[in-house]
Amino acid sequence: MKKGLHQFVYAMLAASAFFITACSGGTDVVESGTYEGTISNVEPEETEIYVETSDGKTLELYFTDQTQLVRGDSTAPFSDLVVDQRVRVTVEKEGKRLDPVKVEILE
């Protein structure tokens, strides 16, 4: 039983260290405004993109019926968005939800 307890204690310590250091993730919230960044993920079924800003924040943006997607002066389809693309996004913060008002493809 003593050996079993030792194993349990070692496991407990390892699990605690792992849990405390790894229990993070998710996305960030920013104030309403315009931000530039790079697309890190595109979810076409959800019409959703993840944008990494230059200061290391990850913005999760679900397109709404009002979201404008433009490239230059013309409107672009959602399928034009790809990973690693530079974009400028104008977001409106509602609670802690970021509604994209305008997404401009920069390249």
Added chain:
Amino acid sequence: MEQLPSMWRTELLHPLSVHFPLALLFTGSLLFLFVVILRKNRTAAFLRPASRLLLWLGVVTAWIAVYTGNQADSEVTRSLCDPTVLELHEVLAYRMAYIFSAAVVLESLPFLVKIKAKLTTALTVIICALLIAGCGYLTYVGHLGASLVYQQAAGVYQPSDNCKEFE
């Protein structure tokens, strides 16, 4: 007049499925830890196969819960005031499912390949660590799920003021 929504809508398959991994993985982990602590006690020998069965069932139902969670995500996320909670819930749910999957595969390893006695001890410690960490994730993921429902009404139908749809 507003119609009362069905109880079989997509977002409600998630709460239907999440309670199986919660019960199975907690109980399976607890039994495995008892087996390790009471290793010399022969009367506790039946706990090992019992914990293995519960953990395997728990892992299968955990992946089903992840799948139904992804389905529910599509339905509710635009109505949330703080979708970052949903994102964290999703990220940690995947980690939890991977951790328990690794634990059950390692636990079943001695049935597939011959393992030396010294390695068996190390393997037991690793499995215990994975199960304890997995239970920590399971608790926190469950807490985040509860927060989505009880603080943000994720997937919850709000009845009209006069309750006409119930007539």
